[in-house]
Amino acid sequence: MGALEEVKAELARVLPPDAVVTDPAELATYSCDGLAGYRTTPGLVVLPTSTEGVASAVRACSARGVPFVARGSGTGLSGGALPHAEGVLIVLSRMRRILEVDPVNQRMVVEPGVTNLAMSKAVAAHHLYYAPDPSSQVVCSVGGNVAENSGGAHCLKYGFTTHHVLGLEVVLPDGSVVELGGRTLDPPGYDLRGVFVGSEGTLGIATRVTVRLLRLPEAVATLVADFPDPSTAGEAVSGIIASGIVPAAVEMLDNLAIQACEAATGAGYSLDAGAALVVELDGPREECLGRFGEVEAICRGAGATRVRVAGSEDERALIWKGRKAAFAAMGRLSPGYFVQDGVIPRTALGPVLARIAHLASEAGLRVANVFHAGDGNLHPLVLYDPDRPGEPERAEELATRIVELCVDAGGSITGEHGVGVDKACSMPKMFSEDDLAVMARVRAAFDPAGICNPGKVFPTPRLCGEVIGPYRPHPLELAGVAERW
Amino acid sequence: MVRGGGAVQVVRPADLAQAHEAMASSTAAGQLVSIRAGGTKQDWGPPLAPAPDLVVDTTGLDALVAHNAGDLTAVVGAGMALSRLQERLAGAGQWLALDPPSQPRGATVGGLLATGEAGPRRHRYGSLRDLVIGVTMVLPDGTVARSGGQVIKNVAGYDLAKLLCGSQGTLALVTEVSLRLHPLDAHSATVRIPATPTEATPLVVGLLAAPVVASALDWAGGALWVRIEGSAGGVRSQVEEVRSLAAEGSAPSAVLEGEEEARAWEELARIEAGEEGDTLAVATSLPSQLAEVAEASDRAAGEVGVAADLVSRAGLGLHTARLRAEDLGAHAGFISAWRRAVQRLGGTVVVRRHPPGLEEVADLLGPPPSAVEVMGRVKDQMDPGHRLGRGRFSPWWL
Numbered sequence: 099m100g101a102l103e104e105v106k107a108e109l110a111r112v113l114p115p116d117a118v119v120t121d122p123a124e125l126a127t128y129s130c131d132g133l134a135g136y137r138t139t140p141g142l143v144v145l146p147t148s149t150e151g152v153a154s155a156v157r158a159c160s161a162r163g164v165p166f167v168a169r170g171s172g173t174g175l176s177g178g179a180l181p182h183a184e185g186v187l188i189v190l191s192r193m194r195r196i197l198e199v200d201p202v203n204q205r206m207v208v209e210p211g212v213t214n215l216a217m218s219k220a221v222a223a224h225h226l227y228y229a230p231d232p233s234s235q236v237v238c239s240v241g242g243n244v245a246e247n248s249g250g251a252h253c254l255k256y257g258f259t260t261h262h263v264l265g266l267e268v269v270l271p272d273g274s275v276v277e278l279g280g281r282t283l284d285p286p287g288y289d290l291r292g293v294f295v296g297s298e299g300t301l302g303i304a305t306r307v308t309v310r311l312l313r314l315p316e317a318v319a320t321l322v323a324d325f326p327d328p329s330t331a332g333e334a335v336s337g338i339i340a341s342g343i344v345p346a347a348v349e350m351l352d353n354l355a356i357q358a359c360e361a362a363t364g365a366g367y368s369l370d371a372g373a374a375l376v377v378e379l380d381g382p383r384e385e386c387l388g389r390f391g392e393v394e395a396i397c398r399g400a401g402a403t404r405v406r407v408a409g410s411e412d413e414r415a416l417i418w419k420g421r422k423a424a425f426a427a428m429g430r431l432s433p434g435y436f437v438q439d440g441v442i443p444r445t446a447l448g449p450v451l452a453r454i455a456h457l458a459s460e461a462g463l464r465v466a467n468v469f470h471a472g473d474g475n476l477h478p479l480v481l482y483d484p485d486r487p488g489e490p491e492r493a494e495e496l497a498t499r500i501v502e503l504c505v506d507a508g509g510s511i512t513g514e515h516g517v518g519v520d521k522a523c524s525m526p527k528m529f530s531e532d533d534l535a536v537m538a539r540v541r542a543a544f545d546p547a548g549i550c551n552p553g554k555v556f557p558t559p560r561l562c563g564e565v566i567g568p569y570r571p572h573p574l575e576l577a578g579v580a581e582r583w
Numbered sequence: 584m585v586r587g588g589g590a591v592q593v594v595r596p597a598d599l600a601q602a603h604e605a606m607a608s609s610t611a612a613g614q615l616v617s618i619r620a621g622g623t624k625q626d627w628g629p630p631l632a633p634a635p636d637l638v639v640d641t642t643g644l645d646a647l648v649a650h651n652a653g654d655l656t657a658v659v660g661a662g663m664a665l666s667r668l669q670e671r672l673a674g675a676g677q678w679l680a681l682d683p684p685s686q687p688r689g690a691t692v693g694g695l696l697a698t699g700e701a702g703p704r705r706h707r708y709g710s711l712r713d714l715v716i717g718v719t720m721v722l723p724d725g726t727v728a729r730s731g732g733q734v735i736k737n738v739a740g741y742d743l744a745k746l747l748c749g750s751q752g753t754l755a756l757v758t759e760v761s762l763r764l765h766p767l768d769a770h771s772a773t774v775r776i777p778a779t780p781t782e783a784t785p786l787v788v789g790l791l792a793a794p795v796v797a798s799a800l801d802w803a804g805g806a807l808w809v810r811i812e813g814s815a816g817g818v819r820s821q822v823e824e825v826r827s828l829a830a831e832g833s834a835p836s837a838v839l840e841g842e843e844e845a846r847a848w849e850e851l852a853r854i855e856a857g858e859e860g861d862t863l864a865v866a867t868s869l870p871s872q873l874a875e876v877a878e879a880s881d882r883a884a885g886e887v888g889v890a891a892d893l894v895s896r897a898g899l900g901l902h903t904a905r906l907r908a909e910d911l912g913a914h915a916g917f918i919s920a921w922r923r924a925v926q927r928l929g930g931t932v933v934v935r936r937h938p939p940g941l942e943e944v945a946d947l948l949g950p951p952p953s954a955v956e957v958m959g960r961v962k963d964q965m966d967p968g969h970r971l972g973r974g975r976f977s978p979w980w981l
């Protein structure tokens with residue numbers, strides 16, 4: 099019997115019958131996550147309902163060196179939950195109990211399959227919420243948020259998942275169960291919770307998550323300002339930052355993105371604007387509304403052609419609906435498109451957008467830009483026609499060149515979608531061999547056998563061929579003391 | 584760059600290359616290495632044991648490498664003193680949102696990262712862990728590696744900066760740190776509400792539930808201290824809200840501003856920082872357990888006959904007890920009694936600053952967490968010879 103067959107036999111014994119999927123047609127439904135371009139049918143799927151169930155599955159794999167992959171809601175955009183053909187896919191979607199709400203201490207303990215939005219809904223009556231709000235929050239699970247260190251539109255002010263997770267119960271790749279962090283701050287020892295969050299499922303499986311909750315702000319104020327072009331809108335953002343305001347959110351859409359959002363939602367964005375800026379402030383009423391007046395003035399002073407202030411909660415919700423529809427709405431402009439995710443220093447926006455426009459015209463393609471303008475997270479959408487020979491390849495190449503451009507500008511290959519399989523081969527563009535080797539050492543401390551979500555995050559020769567990316571100077575080379583070693 | 588003589592060699596690298604050189608040569612020589620910057624927290628936690636052969640002094644790595652005001656980020660040498668950094672950033676109306684008690688004594692960014700020390704305004708901004716966006720490090724074997732980057736939002740690769748925060752200099756030498764900055768607020772006021780811990784606890788809970796955004800929420804010296812920062816109007820209205828919440832059943836509150844406010848916080852920081860010979864122990868709890876933790880501290884202090892001053896980061900559930908009068912036996916008795924009580928509440932007690940010898944009679948770290956084995960394996964991977972900061976996590980590992 100092969101190793102995977104042995105795992106199947108063991109798990110069929112220890113897990114309930116409906117928790118083990120072996121039917122080929124059903125297995126095939128788990129072949130990809132939100133990044134549908136990569137597909138692999140898993141060898142086996144299990145759907146445990148408890149920590150013990152997850153630990154049993156991991157122990158069975160560990161004993162035989164069989165790889166396993168954890169999956170939450172399957173909304174990831176970098177293939178982080180892409181299954182292994184000879185491995186086990188451990189699906190956490192049946193672990194969706196809210197275990198404890200402590201409104202007094204503003205904490206909550208949940209299982210990993212609970213959706214992001216369900217957490218906020220469960221505590222809204224206490225005037226509390228869970229701050230990270232990725233666009234997929236209606237369906238994405240908190241376990242997936244932990245793996246990806248998810249952010250959202252409001253993370254400039256409120257931070258990412260790593261700032262809101264206090265403790266984790268984790269099944270390690272050998273099947274043992276440990277607590278990382280805890281319910282109180284600063285537990286003694288190394289901050290393993292800090293390195294686990296954002297490790298994309300390569301260090302273990304979180305089976306219980308303790309988060310901190312925030313008090314809902316007393317006031318929220320939102321405006322949309324139209325500008326002739328993205329550079330001018332960028333100057334308005336600079337003005338806001340320079341005046342010492344940290345907005346809850348600042349989002350920018352270029353004209354192409356506005357066209358798509360309007361076609362999909364009719365949210366009231368101006369179709370003739372070169373760029374639209376959504377600015378939201380929140381906080382104590384006086385503080386929020388006083389500074390909101392300043393923001394309005396800064397936008398007008400920077401050359402806004404129209405400023406629309408949301409007059410009601412409904413209007414605010416509509417503005418956000420338009421913005422959050424951006425990715426999906428692009429289908430109205432183009433039959434095919436790639437969603438890219440890169441980060442630049444916010445102040446480099448003008449030159450980077452000019453460079454993207456240049457690359458796009460060279461490739462004969464259109465690029466729409468949606469930008470978390472406060473924190474520099476750029477989402478260029480590369481539009482193409484799948485029926486035109488060679489165009490999908492050109493579009494993919496352009497998307498890759500754009501993300502390289504972000505690194506050249508001092509940024510990152512990913513701000514929130516993660517590395518997964520999608521960008522593992524781009525990691526050497528951002529990190530040296532030694533950087534990656536040190537990360538791999540940390541991984542080995544958790545997963546010495548390399549069975550926990552293998553083939554993700556780290557570039558491998560099999561995945562990336564011999565190409566290790568363009569030359570990047572190592573810090574020691576920059577310091578002038580060493581040549582490439 | 585090599586000074587000293589005698590048994591302990593001291594190296595003060597001026598750049599990354601020299602730091603790499605120092606660590607690489609320590610490998611060849613099999614030396615035990617420790618890291619020192621401002622030297623304000625060398626007496627924290629279990630001591631280095633045996634004494635190191637090589638001390639790497641990072642105060643030469645003190646450049647402000649970059650301040651990108653428009654991006655609210657900065658890159659600094661790990662040996663840069665926090666107070667000097669704040670002076671440089673203030674010119675652009677910005678700061679690193681960190682106000683640790685050891686700042687006036689010369690604490691550096693790298694030392695603060697290694698120890699995880701933070702101050703009252705952690706309540707609003709988090710600790711350095713929450714503000715660091717990238718690091719450059721040199722491993723004990725000389726390997727130079729970076730993690731993170733220079734942008735606030737970035738999920739590429741493992742976040743090793745978090746792992747180094749609070750690692751007490753036992754995993755790698757940090758040479759450079761990228762930081763997220765915040766704007767300085769134009770106005771500040773502090774409401775002082777006289778209250779015992781028992782009276783203060785419902786107030787803390789009430790303030791957490793109120794739509795007030797406090798910068799600091801501390802209990803110390805028989806009062807709750809609530810700091811509000813922001814615009815003039817925002818501060819005024821929130822101060823009123825805090826005072827009206829406090830009016831129900833406690834002594835009249837006072838509002839401190841300007842010099843008076845600054846002096847009050849400096850005084851609290853002095854208690855929390857302690858002096859040579861003091862023992863500082865930190866308990867963790869839920870915010871609603873302030874009264875129980877304080878009561879347990881009083882009881883433990885009474886049992887052994889020492890005075891314990893408590894400074895509580897009440898909104899966060901972090902409590903520093905300061906014991907005066909160097910009396911190792913009494914300090915050890917306090918620690919074990921307080922720890923027993925705090926553990927029953929679900930928290931932990933760890934000793935920070937302490938007089939030499941306390942480690943012989945007291946358990947400074949308390950019981951190891953369930954993940955202690957993985958922590959040990961992380962240590963093995965980063966520093967296979969356990970040469971860096973040996974002793975700092977004794978008895979959990981070498």
